[in-house]
Amino acid sequence: MNLPFTRDELATIAQIYPTPFYVYDAAGIRAAARALQQAFAWAPNFRQYFALKATPNPHILRLLADVGCGADCSSLAELALAERAGLRGGLVMFSSNNTPAEEFVAARHLGALINLDDVGLLDDLERHAGLPEFLSFRLNPGPALAGNTIIGRPEESKFGATREQLLAGYAAARDRGVRRFGLHAMVVSNERATAAHAATARLLFELALELQAKLGITIALINLGGGIGIPYRPDEIPADLPAIGAAVQAVYRELFGEHGPALATECGRLITGPHGYLVTRVRHLKQTYRNYAGLDASMHNLMRPAMYGAYHHITVPGKEHLPARAVYDVVGSLCENNDKFAIARALPPLAPGDLVVIHDAGAHGHAMGFSYNGKLRSAELLRESDGSVRLIRRAERLADLFATLED
Numbered sequence: 001m002n003l004p005f006t007r008d009e010l011a012t013i014a015q016i017y018p019t020p021f022y023v024y025d026a027a028g029i030r031a032a033a034r035a036l037q038q039a040f041a042w043a044p045n046f047r048q049y050f051a052l053k054a055t056p057n058p059h060i061l062r063l064l065a066d067v068g069c070g071a072d073c074s075s076l077a078e079l080a081l082a083e084r085a086g087l088r089g090g091l092v093m094f095s096s097n098n099t100p101a102e103e104f105v106a107a108r109h110l111g112a113l114i115n116l117d118d119v120g121l122l123d124d125l126e127r128h129a130g131l132p133e134f135l136s137f138r139l140n141p142g143p144a145l146a147g148n149t150i151i152g153r154p155e156e157s158k159f160g161a162t163r164e165q166l167l168a169g170y171a172a173a174r175d176r177g178v179r180r181f182g183l184h185a186m187v188v189s190n191e192r193a194t195a196a197h198a199a200t201a202r203l204l205f206e207l208a209l210e211l212q213a214k215l216g217i218t219i220a221l222i223n224l225g226g227g228i229g230i231p232y233r234p235d236e237i238p239a240d241l242p243a244i245g246a247a248v249q250a251v252y253r254e255l256f257g258e259h260g261p262a263l264a265t266e267c268g269r270l271i272t273g274p275h276g277y278l279v280t281r282v283r284h285l286k287q288t289y290r291n292y293a294g295l296d297a298s299m300h301n302l303m304r305p306a307m308y309g310a311y312h313h314i315t316v317p318g319k320e321h322l323p324a325r326a327v328y329d330v331v332g333s334l335c336e337n338n339d340k341f342a343i344a345r346a347l348p349p350l351a352p353g354d355l356v357v358i359h360d361a362g363a364h365g366h367a368m369g370f371s372y373n374g375k376l377r378s379a380e381l382l383r384e385s386d387g388s389v390r391l392i393r394r395a396e397r398l399a400d401l402f403a404t405l406e407d
């Protein structure tokens, strides 16, 4: 796995910004967004809405807005970040669940496209914020689709409404004056297989036709969700975006012909995942019953390995060409035994002070950080293609941690 920066460049950055820190590769993020847009260039009014929860930083959002992406938000803070990045109206998708009233108010204030997770929320939305002219609902297909590992089986997923509920929900919204409709599902997560994404599209397209025929409404926008996967392991292959676009296009042509609804996606991981790196240093080596490499980062910086047993590739810049003949449990300094970035990982022999890069940390990395054990969350840096590096979030300080304590 290649880095977009050299070992010397990284060492220079690390002299200015102490490790650990995240660095994002702006060119890679832009290219990922463009590749997705290109795969769906055939679709009417296609728009990718970046799922903000993956990397909730307005600087990343701004960079994506500059190449035509919107924001997919699911909380008050995410709506506020979208606003801060200058996004509003049709550039903001609000796909929440178990939604508090104030979030509906904020979403309406921004003019966001609102996507309801439950038909019962129609009343809440109307009462607290009024019904918009456009409204979308989220489908949970239940046994009609198999789902996959991170998200689980749709029948056991808390998200979305059943087909029967949707028929009633769209009819109720139509009768209360909503004019144009959207339809959404997000059934898979980190899925690289073309067929899975084509299956979601077919299910949504067929349901859209049925809703239009039965209820006399217009489904103006179909949101295919996110969930396009990335290769975390060196032997995995990336999702074939042109093939996914073509497979969805074939279903679209078959069911809608030349004129059908606009399409949207709300990918997060695909856009930033491979283009963010957690840069850390070896602090301390220890040998007991196992061989430990202790880093200056801990699972509060990146909890995917501890939470999902997720694999993250690890490289040691400057030692790439040495044989990986040492085997380490790569750990942090939290008082939790699952505070491990890798277990029994073959690496070149390490020494304290070595820079270590944890790959594919650009999505659900810094975002899932926490402050257990009084750990501070790291800085985030953005590297432009000319090599310049910009601080887009400073590292936390102890004072931040104590800011909420009462005297």
Ligand SMILES: *Cc1c(COP(=O)(O)O)cnc(C)c1O
Residues within 6 Å of the ligand: 051, 053, 054, 072, 074, 095, 186, 189, 190, 225, 226, 227, 228, 266, 267, 268, 269, 270, 363
């Ligand atoms: C998490 C999420 C996404 C993005 O998922 P990725 O796997 O990052 O593409 C999109 N939509 C909703 C509603 C989500 O919760």
